[in-house]
Amino acid sequence: MLRKLGTSITFLGATFAARKTRTEKMSLLITNIKQLVLTEENPRQKPLRGKELGVLPFLENAFLLVENQRITGFGPMADCPERGDKKLDVTGRFVLPAWCDSHTHLVFARSREEEWVNRIKGMSYEEIAARGGGILNSANRLQEMEEDLLFEKALERLDEVKKSGTGLIEIKSGYGLTVESELKMLRVIRRLKAVSEVEIKATFLGAHSVPMAYRNGNRQAYIDLIIKEMLPQIAAEGLADYVDVFCEKLAFSVAEMEEVLLAAAKFGLRPKVHVNQFNCMGGIEAAVRHGAVSVDHLEVVDEADIAVLKSSETIATLLPSAPFFLQDHVPPARRLIENDVALALASDFNPGTSPSGKMPFVVSLACIMMKMLPEEAIQAATLNGAFALESANEYGSIAKGKFANLIITKPIPSLAYLPYAFGSDNLEQVILKGKTL
Ligand code: NIG
Ligand code: FE
Numbered sequence: 072m073l074r075k076l077g078t079s080i081t082f083l084g085a086t087f088a089a090r091k092t093r094t095e096k097m098s099l100l101i102t103n104i105k106q107l108v109l110t111e112e113n114p115r116q117k118p119l120r121g122k123e124l125g126v127l128p129f130l131e132n133a134f135l136l137v138e139n140q141r142i143t144g145f146g147p148m149a150d151c152p153e154r155g156d157k158k159l160d161v162t163g164r165f166v167l168p169a170w171c172d173s174h175t176h177l178v179f180a181r182s183r184e185e186e187w188v189n190r191i192k193g194m195s196y197e198e199i200a201a202r203g204g205g206i207l208n209s210a211n212r213l214q215e216m217e218e219d220l221l222f223e224k225a226l227e228r229l230d231e232v233k234k235s236g237t238g239l240i241e242i243k244s245g246y247g248l249t250v251e252s253e254l255k256m257l258r259v260i261r262r263l264k265a266v267s268e269v270e271i272k273a274t275f276l277g278a279h280s281v282p283m284a285y286r287n288g289n290r291q292a293y294i295d296l297i298i299k300e301m302l303p304q305i306a307a308e309g310l311a312d313y314v315d316v317f318c319e320k321l322a323f324s325v326a327e328m329e330e331v332l333l334a335a336a337k338f339g340l341r342p343k344v345h346v347n348q349f350n351c352m353g354g355i356e357a358a359v360r361h362g363a364v365s366v367d368h369l370e371v372v373d374e375a376d377i378a379v380l381k382s383s384e385t386i387a388t389l390l391p392s393a394p395f396f397l398q399d400h401v402p403p404a405r406r407l408i409e410n411d412v413a414l415a416l417a418s419d420f421n422p423g424t425s426p427s428g429k430m431p432f433v434v435s436l437a438c439i440m441m442k443m444l445p446e447e448a449i450q451a452a453t454l455n456g457a458f459a460l461e462s463a464n465e466y467g468s469i470a471k472g473k474f475a476n477l478i479i480t481k482p483i484p485s486l487a488y489l490p491y492a493f494g495s496d497n498l499e500q501v502i503l504k505g506k507t508l
Contacts, residue, residue, distance in 0.1 A: 445491075
C-alpha cells in the first residue's frame with residue numbers, strides 16, 4: 072500500500088518538476104492598476120526600520136510589465152508601453168508584492184487539535200509539552216511516517232499558502248529529533264524546493280526539543296548528536312540554509328544554543344532562532360553576538376533586549392498567530408518600531424501554536440492585536456520578510472529585475488481594507504515568477 076502510494080507521489084513530483092522547469096518566456100502587461108504597492112526605483116539594501124516602515128511607496132493608475140519571470144518596467148498609465156504577449160486589465164484592483172513568510176514549520180505529519188482542546192479546558196502549552204505532548208508528539212508521528220507521504224502532505228500545505236499569496240517561504244526541520252528523521256525532513260524540504268514555484272529556504276532545527284530519552288541528566292548527549300552527527304551530514308548534503316534553536320526554559324538554554332550556533336557556523340549556517348516566546352533569558356543578546364539574521368517570536372522583551380536589537384543588523388520577526396492561538400501575549404510591535412528595530416512578520420505555520428500559514432490573516436492580526444498600521448504590516452510581511460531570508464535582491468517589492476511575484480486583489484475600496492476585512496478572501500490572482508496560478 073505504502074509502496075504504491077510512494078510511486079504515485081514520485082509521479083506527482085515529476086509532473087510538478089516538469090511544470091516548474093517550463094520557464095515563462097511570455098511577457099505580460101498589467102494595466103489600469105488602481106494602486107501599485109511597494110514600488111522601489113532603487114531597491115533598498117537594508118530592511119526598513121522605525122518610521123520608514125510606515126512609509127509605503129505606491130503608484131496610482133499604473134502599469135506593470137513582466138518579461139522572463141521578472142519585473143522589467145512599471146509606471147503611470149500615461150507612460151504605458153505597447154508591449155506584452157498577454158495583457159491583463161485590472162481596473163479597480165491593487166497589485167502588491169507576494170508575501171515573504173520567513174518562519175514556518177510546514178513539514179509535519181499530522182495536526183494536534185486534541186492538545187488544543189485540552190488547552191481550551193485549561194492546560195497550558197508548557198504543561199502539555201512537559202508531559203511529552205507538543206513537539207515530542209509531532210516528532211513521534213513524523214518518525215513513523217514515510218518520506219513520500221510526508222512530502223505529499225507538505226506539498227498540499229505549500230499549495231494552500233501559495234494560493235493565499237506567499238511567494239517566498241522558510242521551512243524548518245525540528246520534528247525529527249533523530250539523525251534519520253531530521254535528514255528525512257530536510258530531504259522533504261529539498262524536494263519541495265525542486266517542484267514548487269514558491270522560493271524556499273531550509274532551516275535546520277534539530278535543537279527544537281530535548282527527546283525524552285535524553286532528559287534525565289543526559290542532555291549533553293543530544294547536543295553532541297546534533298553537533299557531531301546531524302550537522303556534518305546536513306552540511307555534506309547541502310540540506311540547510313540556516314540553523315535554528317528553540318531557546319526557552321522548556322527547550323534549550325542560552326549556553327546550549329550558543330554551542331549549537333558555534334558548531335553550525337563552522338558549516339557556514341547563519342542563525343535564525345526562536346527566542347523570548349515565554350521568557351526573557353538573554354537569548355537575543357547571544358543570538359545577535361553570533362550574527363543571527365533574525366530573532367523570532369519576541370513575545371516578551373526587556374529593555375536590554377531592545378537596546379541590543381536597536382544597534383544590531385538582526386531582524387526581529389514577530390509571529391502574531393502563535394500568541395493569538397495560545398492567547399498568552401501581545402508581541403510589542405510598537406515598542407520595537409519606536410526603537411528603530413527592523414521588524415518582519417511571519418506565520419509560524421505549525422501544528423502546535425499556529426495551524427495556519429495564511430499571511431493575509433497574519434497581517435490582519437498584526438494590525439488588530441499589535442496595533443501596526445496597515446502600511447507597516449504589509450511592508451513587514453513582504454520586503455522585511457525578504458530581508459529576513461537574505462533574499463531582498465530578488466523578492467519583496469515591485470522593482471525592476473526582481474521576480475514578478477505578485478498579488479492582485481479583488482476590487483477593494485482601499486489598501487487598508489485588506490487587513491481590515493480579516494478572514495475574507497480578497498485576493499483575486501497570485502502570480503509567481505511571472506506565472507499566474
Ligand atoms: O514556533 N516554539 C517552538 N516551536 C513552534 C511550536 C512547535 C510546536 O508546538 O509544534 C513555535 O511556536
Ligand atoms: Fe516557530
